[in-house]
Amino acid sequence: MLNKIKSLLAPAATKxxxxxxxxxxxxxxxxxxDTQVCGVAPIADAKPGQLAFYSxxxxxxxxxxxxxxxxxxxxxxxxxxxxxQIENAPKGATLLITNTPRGNIVKILxxxxxxxxxxxxxxxxxxxxxxxxxxxxxxxxxxYATIERGAVIEEDVKIYPGAFIGRNVTIGKGTxxxxxxxxxxxxIGSDCVINAGAVIGKDGxxxxxxxxxxxxxxxxxxxxxxxxxxxxANTCIxxxxxxxTTVGDGTKIDNLCQIAHGVVIxxxxxxxxxxxxxxxxxxxxxxxxxxxxxIANGVKIGDDAEIGAHSGVFRNVPAGQKHMGYPAxxxxxxxxxxxxIKKQIKG
Numbered sequence: 001m002l003n004k005i006k007s008l009l010a011p012a013a014t015k016x017x018x019x020x021x022x023x024x025x026x027x028x029x030x031x032x033x034d035t036q037v038c039g040v041a042p043i044a045d046a047k048p049g050q051l052a053f054y055s056x057x058x059x060x061x062x063x064x065x066x067x068x069x070x071x072x073x074x075x076x077x078x079x080x081x082x083x084x085q086i087e088n089a090p091k092g093a094t095l096l097i098t099n100t101p102r103g104n105i106v107k108i109l110x111x112x113x114x115x116x117x118x119x120x121x122x123x124x125x126x127x128x129x130x131x132x133x134x135x136x137x138x139x140x141x142x143x144y145a146t147i148e149r150g151a152v153i154e155e156d157v158k159i160y161p162g163a164f165i166g167r168n169v170t171i172g173k174g175t176x177x178x179x180x181x182x183x184x185x186x187x188i189g190s191d192c193v194i195n196a197g198a199v200i201g202k203d204g205x206x207x208x209x210x211x212x213x214x215x216x217x218x219x220x221x222x223x224x225x226x227x228x229x230x231x232x233a234n235t236c237i238x239x240x241x242x243x244x245t246t247v248g249d250g251t252k253i254d255n256l257c258q259i260a261h262g263v264v265i266x267x268x269x270x271x272x273x274x275x276x277x278x279x280x281x282x283x284x285x286x287x288x289x290x291x292x293x294x295i296a297n298g299v300k301i302g303d304d305a306e307i308g309a310h311s312g313v314f315r316n317v318p319a320g321q322k323h324m325g326y327p328a329x330x331x332x333x334x335x336x337x338x339x340x341i342k343k344q345i346k347g
Contacts, residue, residue: 011046015037020032021037027104031093043076047075100181121139121141125146135155154174155174156174162180163181167184168185170228172192175188180195181197181209183200184200185201187222189249197233219239220241223239244262248268263279264282268286274292275289275292287305304318
């Protein structure tokens with residue numbers, strides 16, 4: 001009974017065939033094009049009727065290559081593989097062949113588990129007069145969501161229940177605003193995802209000390225977020241004090257991050273959970289900040305730089321370098337210090 005209940009609550013898959021997937025995504029097909037695909041599963045756990053993938057791509061150190069026996073013994077009906085792995089696939093399986101299985105599995109997951117379209121504005125939503133909808137019939141606004149006067153909502157936007165969109169906010173085409181997100185003083189690009197509980201565009205932690213008292217500095221800047229940006233649950237991005245806080249195209253920000261006023265983040269960056277950027281930090285393109293990294297006011301992180309987890313960064317990091325530790329320094333330097341400390345303990 002419990003397994004039956006779990007199956008009912010599991011994400012619903014759209015049934016398709018291997019041939020349809022091959023045609024849609026430009027994949028080479030080997031086997032029966034009419035093979036049914038009823039879902040996707042890890043290759044070691046896949047059952048008949050499911051699709052799995054096997055890859056030896058090493059896009060980053062986080063990707064683990066599974067033993068070849070996993071491919072040879074899989075029960076999946078359809079397997080996404082590289083050309084060099086065809087000979088290791090089980091006989092009778094239908095193969096979708098590509099040089100990039102990891103990239104294509106993402107597309108297939110989006111196709112098979114795509115959410116049913118939602119349209120319409122709930123009668124329980126609050127939409128003030130003066131909200132501009134580019135194409136109102138293509139928009140979804142859930143119950144108890146609020147959109148204030150002066151907001152601009154482009155086509156295909158989805159605003160889930162309880163979200164708040166303040167006046168003069170612009171939401172780009174195809175962007176999803178999840179439940180409970182709060183957005184003010186911001187421009188959000190197209191195809192973004194703002195996850196539940198994220199707060200964007202509130203005042204930053206800006207104060208000056210006058211006559212022994214902490215005095216708040218009024219914030220007049222905005223938050224400008226590019227296209228294809230993901231903002232994690234309960235993450236906060238503060239508006240700038242006098243300049244805008246900006247996030248470049250394609251950047252992915254995890255849950256529980258803090259982006260302070262006036263921060264500039266480049267394109268295609270990764271910020272893992274718990275990252276905190278103080279005011280005026282500049283992060284270059286394609287930078288990777290691991291979990292719970294803290295970066296001090298005004299520090300610059302170069303393009304393609306990587307910062308290890310739990311690091312505290314107090315000085316600029318040149319492009320392409322890997323820093324870690326507290327205070328953070330070059331990775332090799334940190335490892336030498338660590339080895340020396342271990343040696344002293346043993347001594």
